[in-house]
Amino acid sequence: MIAEYDARLWYDQIPLRRSVRAYDSRKVPDDTLDRLRPFLSGFSGLCRGARGVLLDDAGDVFTGIIASLGRITGVSTVAVFIGDTSVPEHMESVGYLGEGVILQATSLGLGTCWVAGTFNRNCTASRVKLGKNEKVVAVTPLGFPVEKEDAGHRLVRSLANSKKRKPLEAIFGGLPPEKWPPGCREALEAARLAPSALNRQPWFFEVTHGEITLSVQGAGSGYGSLKRLDCGIAMLHFEVAAKALGLEGHWELLKPPHVARFILHESGSGISQARG
Ligand SMILES: Cc1cc2nc3c(=O)[nH]c(=O)nc-3n(C[C@H](O)[C@H](O)[C@H](O)COP(=O)(O)O)c2cc1C
Numbered sequence: 001m002i003a004e005y006d007a008r009l010w011y012d013q014i015p016l017r018r019s020v021r022a023y024d025s026r027k028v029p030d031d032t033l034d035r036l037r038p039f040l041s042g043f044s045g046l047c048r049g050a051r052g053v054l055l056d057d058a059g060d061v062f063t064g065i066i067a068s069l070g071r072i073t074g075v076s077t078v079a080v081f082i083g084d085t086s087v088p089e090h091m092e093s094v095g096y097l098g099e100g101v102i103l104q105a106t107s108l109g110l111g112t113c114w115v116a117g118t119f120n121r122n123c124t125a126s127r128v129k130l131g132k133n134e135k136v137v138a139v140t141p142l143g144f145p146v147e148k149e150d151a152g153h154r155l156v157r158s159l160a161n162s163k164k165r166k167p168l169e170a171i172f173g174g175l176p177p178e179k180w181p182p183g184c185r186e187a188l189e190a191a192r193l194a195p196s197a198l199n200r201q202p203w204f205f206e207v208t209h210g211e212i213t214l215s216v217q218g219a220g221s222g223y224g225s226l227k228r229l230d231c232g233i234a235m236l237h238f239e240v241a242a243k244a245l246g247l248e249g250h251w252e253l254l255k256p257p258h259v260a261r262f263i264l265h266e267s268g269s270g271i272s273q274a275r276g
Pocket of ligand 1: 017018019020069070071113114115116117118119138160161162163194195196197198199226229230233
């Protein structure tokens with residue numbers, strides 16, 4: 001379970017976080033990184049099958065033809081997110097753990113950007129010690145954003161359509177909002193703001209009495225898919241909001257095409273008010 005202090009801190013970061021691709025080359029101080037490190041090995045049972053590693057020199061992580069498409073510049077520190085493929089839900093875990101790390105970094109004044117495509121994967125893998133079933137899933141730069149992005153970075157941002165999100169009505173089904181327990185709307189709103197690869201927002205929430213079921217929208221919902229990583233990020237957002245707002249419950253993982261179900265605890269969840 002996420003600690004209540006972290007949930008409150010991270011909930012406040014959700015509207016502040018955005019993908020940053022242009023950094024000012026300053027090194028991240030060690031004492032700042034020390035406040036990030038504890039989260040890299042996991043902060044909840046849902047992190048099983050995922051871990052993060054810091055590289056204090058980005059080296060060739062953001063060089064090469066593919067990497068140039070994402071134009072990550074001026075960064076020195078990188079967090080590498082690793083999944084254990086022997087755990088079927090490793091992509092959900094990487095999304096969940098990684099987003100905790102990213103919101104913690106945001107709270108420390110650092111810029112971040114999930115990168116699962118436009119980086120040099122082979123070079124990154126050669127710089128971390130991988131276990132037998134482990135693979136590098138994604139990375140994020142960590143650093144201080146430049147004050148003003150150049151035209152190239154602005155172009156990447158607009159191509160990524162970064163600011164747009166689907167309306168809430170497009171991502172939930174089941175009970176109408178007036179029957180939801182207190183805090184449920186805000187938790188879904190927090191999930192709605194989650195970042196996703198190509199900003200495709202592949203999540204759908206079915207709200208019923210006592211639980212909220214998360215599924216992948218569209219094709220490609222199988223274990224190991226990038227859409228399940230996106231859903232892991234949305235799970236983290238939903239849970240921190242729920243915890244910060246007193247909507248008590250916990251996630252239980254489900255098989256594809258579902259991802260997980262958030263089971264509301266009776267005490268303090270307002271379920272009894274919502275029923276009937
Ligand atoms: C799993 C994942 C993978 C991503 N991969 C890349 C990438 O390879 N290159 C890139 O420039 N941005 C990448 N992004 C960033 C998304 O484009 C960005 O999160 C999305 O457009 C929403 O914008 P925002 O993060 O500013 O809210 C990725 C995001 C996620 C969640």
